[in-house]
Amino acid sequence: MDKIAKGKRIDLKTVFPFLGLIAVMIFFQAVSGGRVFTPKNLKAILNDSFFILIATVAFSFVMAVGNLDLSMGTVMAVSCTCAAVAAKASPMLAIPAAIISGGLLGWFNGFVHVHMRLGSLIGTMATQSIFTGILVLLLDGGTLSAPISMLRWGTMGLKLTVMLLVVLLGGYFFNFTAYGKSCKAIGSSAEAARLSGVAVGRVKSMTFIVLGAAVGLLGLFSLIRTGTASATTGSDLMMNVWCAALLGGLPLSGGAASKFRAPIVGSFTMSFLSNGMTLMGLSTHDKQLIQGIIFLLTIAISFDRKNMTVIK
Amino acid sequence: MEQTEYMLCAKGMTKSFGITRALKGVELYLKKGEVLGLIGENGSGKSTLTSIIAGIQPADSGEVTLCGEAYSVKNSVEANQKGICMILQEKATFDQLSVAHNIFIGNETAFQKGGILDNERMYQEAEKILAELGVDGINPRDKIRDRSFEDGKLVELARAAFLKPRILIVDETTTALSQNGRAILYAMMEKIKKNGGGVIFISHDIQEMMEKCDRLTVLRDGDYVDTIDKPEFSEGKIKKLMVGREIADNYYRGDHVCSYEKEVVLRFEKVTTKHLKEVSLELHKGEILGFGGLADSGMHDIGKASFGAIPILEGQVADKSGEPISNPRESMQKRIAYIGKNRDQESLFPNSPIRDNIAIASYKKLAKSTFIAPGKETAFVQEWAEKLDVKMQNIDQYVMELSGGNKQKVALAKWLGFGADIFVLDCPTRGIDIGVKASIYRLMEELKAEGKSIILISEELPEVIGMSDRIVILKDGSVSGEFERSELLTEHTLINYMV
Numbered sequence: 001m002d003k004i005a006k007g008k009r010i011d012l013k014t015v016f017p018f019l020g021l022i023a024v025m026i027f028f029q030a031v032s033g034g035r036v037f038t039p040k041n042l043k044a045i046l047n048d049s050f051f052i053l054i055a056t057v058a059f060s061f062v063m064a065v066g067n068l069d070l071s072m073g074t075v076m077a078v079s080c081t082c083a084a085v086a087a088k089a090s091p092m093l094a095i096p097a098a099i100i101s102g103g104l105l106g107w108f109n110g111f112v113h114v115h116m117r118l119g120s121l122i123g124t125m126a127t128q129s130i131f132t133g134i135l136v137l138l139l140d141g142g143t144l145s146a147p148i149s150m151l152r153w154g155t156m157g158l159k160l161t162v163m164l165l166v167v168l169l170g171g172y173f174f175n176f177t178a179y180g181k182s183c184k185a186i187g188s189s190a191e192a193a194r195l196s197g198v199a200v201g202r203v204k205s206m207t208f209i210v211l212g213a214a215v216g217l218l219g220l221f222s223l224i225r226t227g228t229a230s231a232t233t234g235s236d237l238m239m240n241v242w243c244a245a246l247l248g249g250l251p252l253s254g255g256a257a258s259k260f261r262a263p264i265v266g267s268f269t270m271s272f273l274s275n276g277m278t279l280m281g282l283s284t285h286d287k288q289l290i291q292g293i294i295f296l297l298t299i300a301i302s303f304d305r306k307n308m309t310v311i312k
Numbered sequence: 313m314e315q316t317e318y319m320l321c322a323k324g325m326t327k328s329f330g331i332t333r334a335l336k337g338v339e340l341y342l343k344k345g346e347v348l349g350l351i352g353e354n355g356s357g358k359s360t361l362t363s364i365i366a367g368i369q370p371a372d373s374g375e376v377t378l379c380g381e382a383y384s385v386k387n388s389v390e391a392n393q394k395g396i397c398m399i400l401q402e403k404a405t406f407d408q409l410s411v412a413h414n415i416f417i418g419n420e421t422a423f424q425k426g427g428i429l430d431n432e433r434m435y436q437e438a439e440k441i442l443a444e445l446g447v448d449g450i451n452p453r454d455k456i457r458d459r460s461f462e463d464g465k466l467v468e469l470a471r472a473a474f475l476k477p478r479i480l481i482v483d484e485t486t487t488a489l490s491q492n493g494r495a496i497l498y499a500m501m502e503k504i505k506k507n508g509g510g511v512i513f514i515s516h517d518i519q520e521m522m523e524k525c526d527r528l529t530v531l532r533d534g535d536y537v538d539t540i541d542k543p544e545f546s547e548g549k550i551k552k553l554m555v556g557r558e559i560a561d562n563y564y565r566g567d568h569v570c571s572y573e574k575e576v577v578l579r580f581e582k583v584t585t586k587h588l589k590e591v592s593l594e595l596h597k598g599e600i601l602g603f604g605g606l607a608d609s610g611m612h613d614i615g616k617a618s619f620g621a622i623p624i625l626e627g628q629v630a631d632k633s634g635e636p637i638s639n640p641r642e643s644m645q646k647r648i649a650y651i652g653k654n655r656d657q658e659s660l661f662p663n664s665p666i667r668d669n670i671a672i673a674s675y676k677k678l679a680k681s682t683f684i685a686p687g688k689e690t691a692f693v694q695e696w697a698e699k700l701d702v703k704m705q706n707i708d709q710y711v712m713e714l715s716g717g718n719k720q721k722v723a724l725a726k727w728l729g730f731g732a733d734i735f736v737l738d739c740p741t742r743g744i745d746i747g748v749k750a751s752i753y754r755l756m757e758e759l760k761a762e763g764k765s766i767i768l769i770s771e772e773l774p775e776v777i778g779m780s781d782r783i784v785i786l787k788d789g790s791v792s793g794e795f796e797r798s799e800l801l802t803e804h805t806l807i808n809y810m811v
Binding site: 178179198199256 | 661
């Protein structure tokens, strides 16, 4: 009895993201004449997916609650800049500077949503603009560079370790702790969660703080990778992460249908997609156009229109 | 059967929702000038059948004839045009619109002149319709959101009255109405009956059904069971037809003794909330404390305030050691549990599996430091779902797929598993069938025997009288009467203190 009913739950929505990933892999492998699965290219894909995966894992908690975040790209740029400023004093200082600045901006997002009681979409739209202002002030119209010594930090080993750690921790908290379960409960019904003893405001704030800190960490790695902090840092992060989350099958309304496999599958789909387009010789602008179309199609297919009002 | 005698005939009606077969070939015959009661447990298909007739959803198969002609409608507007109107169980008014605009919704053209809506005439007409119905105290200019749920239902009645239907369907509306509101509804039904129309009436209250209906059609699990005429009405017979087996007539508490221990476990000290004015009272260990009153008497605030779910403006709710309770998390630390009147919004996560719904209150208990072992959670949920006898496929089934009674069992399992000492139950048997109702009453008796305390808030007076050790009646936010359990206590006595 148990098994039969469980079997039934494996429906199209579960398989679809996996099929998408496989389809993307096969398509670009064929079109590029077998250039996708080469050691060198796979390394490039891992480099790409590093940013998308870590941000999407952190974002999946925000989404499970039923919230969204428009400010993450800017948070990454601010953290990157903070890291660059701190690195001038001492390179090691860059690490806490990036993570703490990101966490603080995330906390502010949570404050706006929870205490000023604004919808996350409108709230983070406003904070995104504020953060951009801070970014411009910090950069003073130019760019900041990292000490050369920091560029050596960016080894594949470190990146893989961090990635693995984030996925393991994320999966643990998402599926096996009261925190992750509370996130999904709030996404299902915030009022019922409150009346079941969930500290709704605190949990919501925490999801934003964690996302901010994770994106702050990415700001640090962006500094290590490119050596500079500029106004364009992180500008493509948000779109990539939103796409990855939707391609992976995270529902916009949050709740119990949010699964942890989604950010992982979605991130790799997005990385293969982006890489494949580069292999085909598409320019950044062409890629943006196509990515926009893919985003629209994914959301059109996956959007649960019945639960529209649930999105806050 | 002679066809002409009936104004509405439905035959072989079927309807499925996914794998759930809500109707499996049901029939219904409505005579001219009668009130036909449609009765059955939750999930028996009453609402599905009537909403198909009212054009709210299509049937999978089946044949409906209206006055001898084939009847098929695509939506409720078409049904209205053919003279069929339905009052829904759920809220069907628009918050942002005025009372008058709600009454005439979809029929605004009648008040148009050159494309401009004559609001003034609309208000006057609305006032007339409300007055004819006997509703007073509702200004047609008020926004619905400023009116109570009951007023909303009365506005829906006015909307139906304006359409002058030949057939009126009333789906479980009386639970939302006070005595006065009910009188208005009954008068309206009587009028339609007199004018040669017909009424299909749905209610869980068997007494009410026996009083108001001329014939009763009984459904069970989507099947047609039987139709009985007024002379054959008896509570025992109807219940038997509904559940398919004998049910004892008296399913409330067997004893008539008011009993509780001395220890006070919860204390209201001059509590003022939005709907309560300086209410002071005490709940004792092993006591079932019942609350009755009209919908706006503030009795639902008693439940919410006991659980710290609403702001307390003045005074305090304190536990046995005198510590105040100000939010649900604190009250849970003091072992208080709350099941709200609006089950689907307040007590349950309909879009989540049974597992999450039962475990949510007990994560602290289940976690080892932060880790919640899936096996431990499964065992816990399984244990309590089975103890409460929840009818389910497995614990990963979604709660929205369950019937009302089973949903309530899930909510109860959550708090029993949590291990509460005080249970605050607001309308625990609302919209629940007899079988589950009886099991909830038995459960309450068991809890009392174990020394747990219960606050029972209910719109059904027989239930309050039948279960409580003490009964508090509220009126306009204040205590208007307090009674001890006694055999002599009647509904009539209590109602005098309510209005």
